[in-house]
Amino acid sequence: MQDRNYWLNRERRRLLDRRLSRRRLIQMSAAGSAGALLLATGCGGGENEQASQGTVVAAGTPKPGGKITIASNAGVSSLDPAVWSLASDKYISYNVFDWPATEGTDTDGNLTVFPNIAESFEWIDNTHIHFRWRRGIKFHDGVDFNSDAIQAYYAHVLDPATKSPRAAELRTLDHVESADAYNSTYILKEPDAVVASLTLSFWTSCIPSPAATDLADSPIGTGPFIFKSQQPGASYELARNPDYWRPGEPYLDAFSVRVLPDKAVAAAALKAGEVDVVGYLETRDVAQFKQDSGFNVSKLGQNVIKVYVNNNRGACQDERVRKALSLAINRDDYIQRYAGEAFVTPGPLVKGGALANPDEPDPASDPEQARQLLAAAGYSDGLSFEKLFTTTEPTDQTNAEILQAQWEKVGVKVNVEYVAIAQAGARLATGDYELAMGGSFGEGDDYELRNVYHSKGVFNAGTITDPDIDRLIDAAKLELDPNERKKLYWQVQKIIMEKTIAVFIIGVPTSVVLAKRVQGYAPDLAIKGLPRMQNQWREIWVS
Amino acid sequence: MLNFVIGRLLQAVIVLMLLTLLVFSLLRLVPGDPVLQILGPYADRETMEELREQLGFNQPVPEQYATWLGKVVRGDLGESIISRQSVTETLKWRIPVTAQIALGAWAVSMVIGLPAGIIAALNRNRWPDYLSSVFAVAGIAMPSFWLAIMLILIFSVHFHVVPTSGFVSPATDFWRSMRLSILPWFVAGIGGAALLMRQTRSALLEVLGQDYIRTAKAKGLAERVVIMRHAMKNAMIPVLTIVGLGVGNLLAGTLIVEFVFGIPGMGRLLIESLLSHDYPVIQGIVLVVGICVVMSTLLVDIAYGWLDPRIRFT
Numbered sequence: 001m002q003d004r005n006y007w008l009n010r011e012r013r014r015l016l017d018r019r020l021s022r023r024r025l026i027q028m029s030a031a032g033s034a035g036a037l038l039l040a041t042g043c044g045g046g047e048n049e050q051a052s053q054g055t056v057v058a059a060g061t062p063k064p065g066g067k068i069t070i071a072s073n074a075g076v077s078s079l080d081p082a083v084w085s086l087a088s089d090k091y092i093s094y095n096v097f098d099w100p101a102t103e104g105t106d107t108d109g110n111l112t113v114f115p116n117i118a119e120s121f122e123w124i125d126n127t128h129i130h131f132r133w134r135r136g137i138k139f140h141d142g143v144d145f146n147s148d149a150i151q152a153y154y155a156h157v158l159d160p161a162t163k164s165p166r167a168a169e170l171r172t173l174d175h176v177e178s179a180d181a182y183n184s185t186y187i188l189k190e191p192d193a194v195v196a197s198l199t200l201s202f203w204t205s206c207i208p209s210p211a212a213t214d215l216a217d218s219p220i221g222t223g224p225f226i227f228k229s230q231q232p233g234a235s236y237e238l239a240r241n242p243d244y245w246r247p248g249e250p251y252l253d254a255f256s257v258r259v260l261p262d263k264a265v266a267a268a269a270l271k272a273g274e275v276d277v278v279g280y281l282e283t284r285d286v287a288q289f290k291q292d293s294g295f296n297v298s299k300l301g302q303n304v305i306k307v308y309v310n311n312n313r314g315a316c317q318d319e320r321v322r323k324a325l326s327l328a329i330n331r332d333d334y335i336q337r338y339a340g341e342a343f344v345t346p347g348p349l350v351k352g353g354a355l356a357n358p359d360e361p362d363p364a365s366d367p368e369q370a371r372q373l374l375a376a377a378g379y380s381d382g383l384s385f386e387k388l389f390t391t392t393e394p395t396d397q398t399n400a401e402i403l404q405a406q407w408e409k410v411g412v413k414v415n416v417e418y419v420a421i422a423q424a425g426a427r428l429a430t431g432d433y434e435l436a437m438g439g440s441f442g443e444g445d446d447y448e449l450r451n452v453y454h455s456k457g458v459f460n461a462g463t464i465t466d467p468d469i470d471r472l473i474d475a476a477k478l479e480l481d482p483n484e485r486k487k488l489y490w491q492v493q494k495i496i497m498e499k500t501i502a503v504f505i506i507g508v509p510t511s512v513v514l515a516k517r518v519q520g521y522a523p524d525l526a527i528k529g530l531p532r533m534q535n536q537w538r539e540i541w542v543s
Numbered sequence: 544m545l546n547f548v549i550g551r552l553l554q555a556v557i558v559l560m561l562l563t564l565l566v567f568s569l570l571r572l573v574p575g576d577p578v579l580q581i582l583g584p585y586a587d588r589e590t591m592e593e594l595r596e597q598l599g600f601n602q603p604v605p606e607q608y609a610t611w612l613g614k615v616v617r618g619d620l621g622e623s624i625i626s627r628q629s630v631t632e633t634l635k636w637r638i639p640v641t642a643q644i645a646l647g648a649w650a651v652s653m654v655i656g657l658p659a660g661i662i663a664a665l666n667r668n669r670w671p672d673y674l675s676s677v678f679a680v681a682g683i684a685m686p687s688f689w690l691a692i693m694l695i696l697i698f699s700v701h702f703h704v705v706p707t708s709g710f711v712s713p714a715t716d717f718w719r720s721m722r723l724s725i726l727p728w729f730v731a732g733i734g735g736a737a738l739l740m741r742q743t744r745s746a747l748l749e750v751l752g753q754d755y756i757r758t759a760k761a762k763g764l765a766e767r768v769v770i771m772r773h774a775m776k777n778a779m780i781p782v783l784t785i786v787g788l789g790v791g792n793l794l795a796g797t798l799i800v801e802f803v804f805g806i807p808g809m810g811r812l813l814i815e816s817l818l819s820h821d822y823p824v825i826q827g828i829v830l831v832v833g834i835c836v837v838m839s840t841l842l843v844d845i846a847y848g849w850l851d852p853r854i855r856f857t
Binding site for chain 2: 261269271456
């Protein structure tokens with residue numbers, strides 16, 4: 001059956017690579033949307049079904065105008081892209097700034113790079129990356145975007161006085177040289193293919209105006225929205241950039257961000273119509289909004305629930321014990337708990353992610369085999385773990401309780417210890433645990449694989465030592481072709497699953513609830529053929 | 544009196560130093576790594592060590608404390624490790640936000656608590672007394688975060704009388720600021736009102752049983768004059784203790800209210816800083832709150848002398 005969004009996606013891809021007038025854009029979008037709706041209606045699909053499957057929430061023709069309010073669970077750490085460090089910073093920064101390019105997958109599922117303010121990007125050799133910059137782009141203060149801005153930004157980042165976390169993240173970047181106004185070369189200290197994804201990305205490479213004097217309070221970028229004002233820690237106002245370099249975008253006249261740390265209050269504000277978008281509600285609240293015809297629920301990202309196993313301590317040094325822990329889990333119980341929305345994940349490279357291996361089998365559930373393996377390992381009378389630690393988040397607590405009950409059926413007893421979420425990462429990094437349960441956001445990217453499974457990873461701390469995994473991850477760092485790098489990670493995943501280095505339970509989509517009038521939202525997942533939205537609201541409109 | 548005040552201020556300096564030393568030490572003992580917090584998924588061991596050195600975390604703890612204390616004496620509370628902004632500058636705009644909530648809550652507790660306590664005392668063992676007792680128990684027992692959400696659901700979501708949450712400076716939009724403050728003031732003040740009501744009732748009942756009150760009534764003075772001129776002044780001494788010591792509780796109460804209502808005050812900043820291990824900010828807030836508590840206790844002690852001339856400052 002033809003992808004019901006085929007026409008809409010095809011138009012979007014064409015439009016990204018061409019300059020069009022706003023009128024032409026709207027005409028073509030109308031044609032595409034009409035076609036998509038026709039197909040959707042013909043196939044029996046509705047708007048909410050589209051939303052829940054993680055495709056674009058869209059009904060009707062994009063129209064300019066209107067304002068929305070987005071809820072954020074925390075204030076902004078800094079509006080200076082060289083300094084920011086909180087996930088909540090993205091609501092402002094990803095809309096005020098642009099970055100060189102966006103990674104994603106093409107329609108064949110291959111990793112690809114969608115150009116943004118960089119027109120092209122290529123490896124000259126394994127320590128030199130060449131960027132050609134797009135012409136005709138201006139910052140919000142009228143300054144032209146060119147390689148001067150690139151030079152200024154990286155000089156600011158790499159300046160020790162800035163104490164920029166970006167400098168630490170880009171530690172293999174030595175400096176940037178520019179041959180002329182629209183050509184720059186990034187020079188690395190050592191071969192590092194992985195750092196290229198950071199140099200492209202929203203996190204490390206949002207480019208500010210070189211003339212800006214106070215980025216921390218007045219950010220100036222080339223993005224679809226201009227920063228207008230703030231009540232620090234409470235609300236932030238942004239207005240449409242009328243000179244945005246993508247013609248016809250953004251559609252919204254303005255949007256504001258309201259800081260509502262409490263999830264229950266955010267749900268109340270959404271219900272009361274004070275905010276239009278909330279991406280951090282509890283699962284039970286999301287379920288209630290799904291029943292409400294005044295709202296759409298779409299996917300935001302994915303969370304992989306897993307058990308980190310210390311492979312070098314106690315009973316888990318025996319591969320048979322680790323396999324038994326995985327076989328003992330009834331994943332259907334978890335899927336039921338998430339109202340059927342969760343899915344079994346075949347390892348760290350989660351289904352639907354950019355690095356996913358479609359041929360990797362799901363982990364099996366077989367409690368009887370689990371008992372046999374434990375008996376063979378010498379634990380026929382049962383096995384006790386002193387503790388499994390997890391966070392105090394309600395979701396993690398419930399997941400741990402389910403796991404505790406399931407393992408008890410095969411004779412494995414475990415005490416659960418709850419730690420504050422702010423301390424969980426540090427606890428992992430000490431390696432002082434037998435078992436730890438938690439989730440991770442994203443699709444298992446280069447950094448997660450390296451930091452958790454490589455023997456020198458920050459979160460490894462002596463818990464996993466596998467020379468083959470180390471060799472493959474080191475090779476991936478040198479592999480310039482992203483699709484070949486992906487295949488190396490597939491081999492890493494295969495080893496992890498064959499040896500049960502960690503126990504993977506399920507993948508859980510995280511959800512965003514949108515007021516019905518908010519249209520054009522696409523989830524921040526690797527949708528084939530589309531660049532990732534990265535919380536940039538340029539394609540959002542209100543009906 | 545001047546000697547008394549100077550002596551108390553010197554004591555306050557020692558108390559504050561001990562307080563900051565205790566907090567400084569405890570923060571370093573709590574599990575968690577601010578460097579990991581900052582770098583997140585892009586951390587690696589060499590990067591973490593570099594950033595730790597940049598931020599001074601690789602120095603011995605006593606040396607870190609001495610460095611921080613040296614800056615504090617010069618009026619510099621350091622720099623946030625998350626935002627890289629000056630802690631002093633950050634607190635300068637956060638303190639008025641918390642003050643707005645705290646003062647409003649204090650006013651609510653006084654406006655409700657004092658009259659309720661007087662009415663309860665004057666109507667002992669009658670229905671106004673019983674009603675006040677129910678109110679007092681409810682006010683003390685109800686968790687403030689639960690009460691906040693209940694009030695939001697009723698008055699904001701259901702009746703649309705006030706907004707759910709948020710903050711606007713009075714200078715920007717005075718009436719919207721007041722509308723946004725109504726629920727936070729009530730939630731933050733109701734616990735204090737309940738305590739104040741109980742204390743006022745007890746203190747007034749004790750005073751009303753005194754001989755000089757009977758004498759005043761026998762002289763034919765109106766009840767209102769007996770209460771306000773003779774009884775209240777003496778009853779206020781223990782009540783003033785509650786009010787003064789309640790400053791600490793008030794600031795703690797605003798912490799929850801600020802978090803629930805999305806108010807960008809010191810309390811919410813403290814929670815966010817604790818979660819992100821932003822040590823300089825936490826230390827700065829503890830110091831400011833410590834100063835507030837110490838000063839309020841001093842003001843209460845001075846007020847005792849005004850209320851009761853028999854009290855001499857030694």
